[in-house]
Amino acid sequence: SYANVADRSAEYVRGIPVIKAFAQDKASYGKFADAVKFYHFSTMKWWKQSWLGKALMTAAMMTPQIVSMPFAFYLYGKGEIGIETLLLSLILPISILPQALAIMMSFELFQMASNTWVSIQELLDMPAQKRPDPDKRAAIDNNKGIKFTDVSFSYHDGTEVLHKISFETKPGEVTALVGPSGGGKSTIAKLLAGFWDPASGVISLGGVDTKKIPFHQLAEEISFVSQDNFLFDVSIRDNIRLGKPDASEDEIIRAAKAAHCHEFIMALPGGYETKAGVAGGAMSGGERQRITLARAILKPASTIILDEATAYADPENEALIQEAISHLVKGKNLVIVAHRLNTIKQAHQIILIDKGQIIAKGRHDELLQEPLYASLWRQYLGEE
Structure with a gap:
């Protein structure tokens, strides 16, 4: 739906001279508006389907920090862990969580890029033209056509x-x-x-x-x-x-x-x-x-x-x-x-x-x- 609204936007802007010449402003704008509405609809439906799962995932990822801090102080107070272990239990969750969030977001980016990758791969799979090295100049006879x-x-x-x-x-x-x-x-x-x-x-x-x-x-x-x-x-x-x-x-x-x-x-x-x-x-x-x-x-x-x-x-x-x-x-x-x-x-x-x-x-x-x-x-x- 995002690709569709982008295409319709470009079509609408580039086609303004034709739209004006043939009085197609309503029909052309209607297509553009429909694309925007569908993008809004599909985005909201996607969020409604995924917000709970995303909220639970974010909460679960924050849980280690919420649990580890009081538990670490409890163990340190009882003398079961030293100061080094206490500091480590405080630092590790703070260091890991941003990276884990970045990895989670990368799955979304990968999903968005996967459709485009198909056409990119088609281009990359096309055979490359092969020619001699530039220093190996051919003897072209200008008397021949x-x-x-x-x-x-x-x-x-x-x-x-x-x-x-x-x-x-x-x-x-x-x-x-x-x-x-x-x-x-x-x-x-x-x-x-x-x-x-x-x-x-x-x-x-x-x-x-x-x-x-x-x-x-x-x-x-x-x-x-x-x-x-x-x-x-x-x-x-x-x-x-x-x-x-x-x-x-x-x-x-x-x-x-x-x-x-x-x-x-x-x-x-x-x-x-x-x-x-x-x-x-x-x-x-x-x-x-x-x-x-x-x-x-x-x-x-x-x-x-x-x-x-x-x-x-x-x-x-x-x-x-x-x-x-x-x-x-x-x-x-x-x-x-x-x-x-x-x-x-x-x-x-x-x-x-x-x-x-x-x-x-x-x-x-x-x-x-x-x-x-x-x-x-x-x-x-x-x-x-």
Whole structure:
């Protein structure tokens, strides 16, 4: 009941904009109030069931002190025990009782924590990713691209979400992953970034299996721009510099100009010293995306992964972001997960994915002959 009231409280506070927009204040507050009432009811019922036992237990634990003190003085008065035994009989109960009470309270804490421990144990039981030591750097050939060979993937519940995915990219070319929502596009991007390991098959970068590339080296080679762009609550300069910690001021500004965010940064009161806010909250969605693109442009990585990079952009920002993406292509592997099909019309290779399988590969004009892609294109144009 405590976990339930905590969940309802968080839901009520976070959902205030939706609650107000849809006039659901009574219904939403009703759920929150019901959770509080149930917590009050269950707590009081618990206390009614346990207060007598707890009172008796506390009384029993205090009894040794109540009995030992007069009995010790009685025996000492009769000369049957010495002063050392008397002092010991007075000190021991006082020393033991607080520890006994702490042990009694620990059982209650253990009971409260036991439910949470199940999910913690599930996390701890998940197999750890294994990579070579950081000093054993792999010999990555930047003239070779990305290669997926019969890659399958399952989450920890055993449900397979990717089925024998195979494709290859070339440096300097754009590869786009498209398809219906839930088809596995973002999963492929995260597997390439090394967030997870495939259940079977091989993912290679520059001719080397990613499992044989140390974590730090793989992070150097890959720049990942996710759909939910995250900025730290530090200056915009420091957020961009994450891509290259030792970057000079000129390099930062060049990257910002290439990502078309220099102008709006300079219009801010603090310029590049302006803080981005908690999780980038001081910036709009389009501004956050362009700042993260500047970070990706600055980072000397051989592979760029853009997971729906224009998700929160308006048409003007989308055009600027598309131009910024063109600066990423030169000599690098560029993989784009896209829902807006007009953003990947010029891609060198479009991979159509549905239900964890590759349905077709090719350029935009070629894939228009594929029914699923043609349907997605018509939906984008508003014709279907």
